[in-house]
Amino acid sequence: MAATTGTSGLLHRRPALRAGLLLAPPMLWLGVAYLGALAALFVTAFWAQNSFTGDVERTWTLANFHDLVTIGVYRTIALRTLAIALLVTVVDAVIAFPVALYMAKVASPRVQRLLVVAVLMPLWASYLVKAYAWRGMLGTGGLVSDLLKPFGLDTPGYGLTALIVTLAYLWLPYMVLPIYAGLERLPGSLLEASADLGARNGTTLRRIVLPTVFPAFVAGSIFTFSLTMGDYIAVRIVGGPNQMLGNVVYDNVGAANNLPFAAAVATVPVVVMLVYLAAVRRTGALESL
């Protein structure tokens, strides 16, 4: 065989160079564009703003974090955002589990495929279209109020309830799919063995199914939780006068032009997510994903 020459030869002889070239672009992307942006955000949080002209003043100050911690309203908003994220996650988990269980263990392969398509379908439509659809449905004289009328109830109107319903709807596929995948991997023989040993359905569910798919729940919750933590659009459409952390960031960037303070606020969801991921890691759920 002729000696390999030129670039291809060089690459062939030096596997380290080959791997380096192959990995450099994605690593640059991760390191510079992604982590670099996060770092720049963090640095900006220590700058100040001229409150009259709105120009950023590049002087070191802790004032933004001081405001964030000492002014009560930001604590309220942070806690509200956290509570909404938790509620959305719980609602999604409760709805997604039976759906995923039916898809993975009960439905015929044909129905199974149809259901996967049905779960994925809403992802093809734009976020805004879905949020505005809920605005229409939850409004006065909308579909929700028509459906609830026979029970003597009315639409909750725009507010936190409407917001949780809308967000739970928007992020549901991100919860269904991981749980479905987790249940698919659960061998049917385990369930049969459990039944053979005399366990009732409830016991099997509690002691076999739920512990095995717990990592899948965690995976889904990372999506629903983090997506809700960062949301600021749905709350403007169906959330009434309420604010979430994302709105404070948006208002400080878009309205007040106070980038440093916006950056300081934006570190809150980052910190919350890091704490959440650390907690998840301790449960060991990440390893068995």
Added chain:
Amino acid sequence: MKKTTVTIAASLALAFGAAACGTSSGGDGGSGSTGAGTFTAPKVPMKKSLGPMEGQVNILAWPGYAEDGSNDKTVDWVTPFEKKTGCQASVKYFGTSDEALNLMKTGEYDVVSASGDASLRLIASGDAAPVNTSLLKSYPDIQPFLKNRAWNSVKGQMYGIPQGWGANLLMWRADKVNPAPTGWDAVFDKSSPYAGRITAYDSPIYIADAALYLMHTQPKLGIKNPYALDQKQLDAAVNLLKQQRPMISEYWSDYLKEQQAFTSGDTVLGTTWQFIANLAEADKVPVKTIFPDDGSTGWSDTWMVSSKSKHSNCAYAWMDYIAGPSANAQSAEYFGEAPANAKACALTSDKSFCDTYHAADAKYADKIWYWTTPIKQCIDGRTDATCTDYGQWTQAWTEIKG
């Protein structure tokens, strides 16, 4: 695993270093709020003469100021401008003055229709250039009481050409609100039967609406100008707005959102612009508006040119055109405000339009509290007090919304 951590740490350190290069150390932050009373505008060169058209102009405008027929086929004064000058106009609408300010800072826009709560800030930050009014043929026709005012000029130098002025109105659904409201107490009344269906404008400048209401209902506070509030007066206004907060169904800054909320009936009462009322009426929504007796906040808008404009000839052409009799009449009538150009009154489709809007009535114009940027120096003339600035208002607004 360890290796990854090191890589991440290294790239973080790199990025930190890069970002930190832009930071000057020392000094205290956030103290430089220069007041209009004291500030000298930064030196920005003024245009000396007009040159050839650049073929393009980027316009930043309040909704309704630059209609090109896309909202309503019969409402179009941008296309004739394009045909006349060869300047392709790209129009971007904004919802609040803060948004306009922020967008102007990008340097992407050539002209902006700035209200009084944005204009001075644009001048102070050097984003707006002084305007050579001798290059504008329409300028001599502008109502004299709009020229060289505190919100559009600095030391006798105009920074733009006036577009028009008007008041924020009280709007309600005639079929849902009975009896018809007569004043702003309708939106501030604690025991309002319309609690949960009231709307308010989503901007810190709305604090002035509360201050104006307090000016009449609580004279003891001594508010003389809703844009000159000391800490005690601001606290009172903030308390009033916090009390209003549970009755609010939604705050609006997007005019389409308010229009839709009034159409569906989710909102039945609240502050508005004539423009939105017109849109709602065009959709056969039974809304009514009034200018309350106690007066109201309002705007006086000025077309300003960006100091970073790459199409300044087209920008001047636009300013000259939009403040000219015909386009000024059309835009002012469509938006529902008094036109700035005195000759525009003869060209409105409704001949009594200018009378309805008191366009030539300088005394009436003085009854409106025009949006002005609140600054530390009290603009009501008090020298023994320190007023709250816009930064504090912004902070207060976040707290009000909660």
